[in-house]
Amino acid sequence: MQPFRFLKESGKAVFQDRYVKKASEMLHTWDGNQAGRIGIIGAPLSKSSISHSGAAFAPGAIRKMLSSYSTYSIEEDIDLSDSVITDYGDIVMHPTDIVESQKRIAETIEQLVAVHPDVLFIILGGDHSISFPAVSGFQKHWRKVGVIQFDAHHDLRNLDDGGPTNGTPFRSLIESGTIKGSHLIQIGIRDFANSKTYTEYGKRHGVSIYTMKDVRNRDIKEIIEESVQQLEREVDAIYISVDMDVLDQAYAPGCPAIGPGGMDSASLLDAVALLGEYEIVKAMDIVEIDPTIDFRDVTSRTAAWVIMQFLKGKKKAGWV
Numbered sequence: 001m002q003p004f005r006f007l008k009e010s011g012k013a014v015f016q017d018r019y020v021k022k023a024s025e026m027l028h029t030w031d032g033n034q035a036g037r038i039g040i041i042g043a044p045l046s047k048s049s050i051s052h053s054g055a056a057f058a059p060g061a062i063r064k065m066l067s068s069y070s071t072y073s074i075e076e077d078i079d080l081s082d083s084v085i086t087d088y089g090d091i092v093m094h095p096t097d098i099v100e101s102q103k104r105i106a107e108t109i110e111q112l113v114a115v116h117p118d119v120l121f122i123i124l125g126g127d128h129s130i131s132f133p134a135v136s137g138f139q140k141h142w143r144k145v146g147v148i149q150f151d152a153h154h155d156l157r158n159l160d161d162g163g164p165t166n167g168t169p170f171r172s173l174i175e176s177g178t179i180k181g182s183h184l185i186q187i188g189i190r191d192f193a194n195s196k197t198y199t200e201y202g203k204r205h206g207v208s209i210y211t212m213k214d215v216r217n218r219d220i221k222e223i224i225e226e227s228v229q230q231l232e233r234e235v236d237a238i239y240i241s242v243d244m245d246v247l248d249q250a251y252a253p254g255c256p257a258i259g260p261g262g263m264d265s266a267s268l269l270d271a272v273a274l275l276g277e278y279e280i281v282k283a284m285d286i287v288e289i290d291p292t293i294d295f296r297d298v299t300s301r302t303a304a305w306v307i308m309q310f311l312k313g314k315k316k317a318g319w320v
């Protein structure tokens, strides 16, 4: 008899069902050359958050939560078990210099997209400030970029009061000329989370704004179809930015800026799955989760599902 048959490496002594592939098994560490069609990368920056945030821990928490789920969608009868997600690791942040950290994000995304233009990149924040450099890096390759942002907030704050924070990424994208205001669509903006000044700023710059009232009164799929139709006439690629605080506080306790009257998780998941079906949708970020204040990793689990729904849409349409 072989000795120690039941002794495993620490953390590996877990039950395994031979017929179940876990979503986390799709992750393959990047070997520096070869890449599959899907890539994941962490941007662990949260020193730029207005509210105290440990969102720098979210890339690890979200990856870990992928191990709680399988690769099979019964709703669509789609199995992602053969799909590979190349895990590019995390970008090293500067300990004190936020602008330097943002430069590192922009440079890394620019370089990765240049080398692997066919890869669908999923970027894990971090707070929402990472979307400015991430979209900037992405735009260097794709040129005309549209953004669909799920968020309770406009994130169009002025930069004079606090510099480049999680409240300013879309203002920076517009004012740097990286994207046009008319190529930004915000979905899920809600009451008492913004000031009129920033709503007016958005409208003045041609930003399309769907409030939570629109989300409640209309079919989310209709809003998504309308948004993609509007953008695909004018841009070469669409980038989705998912600020998890778009969800009601009941669904996203791990976000610093929680509140009532938000989206339910099923609507967000349906929206992301549908977006995945469009070839023009090339990248997505997921931001604003602070695992240190989350409850049973509820918010990171939902983020893991956002990834799976996006890939389900991609697989359904035959893009991966």
Ligand SMILES: N=CN[C@@H](CCC(=O)O)C(=O)O
Pocket: 049, 050, 051, 052, 128, 153, 155, 157, 166, 167, 168, 193, 243, 256, 257, 288
């Ligand atoms: N991305 C989030 N932006 C929100 C919340 C900021 C915060 O409280 O950390 C905003 O600007 O209001």
Ligand SMILES: [Mn+2]
Pocket: 151, 152, 153, 243, 245, 246, 257, 288
């Ligand atoms: Mn927000």
Ligand SMILES: [Mn+2]
Pocket: 128, 151, 153, 155, 166, 243, 288
């Ligand atoms: Mn935001």
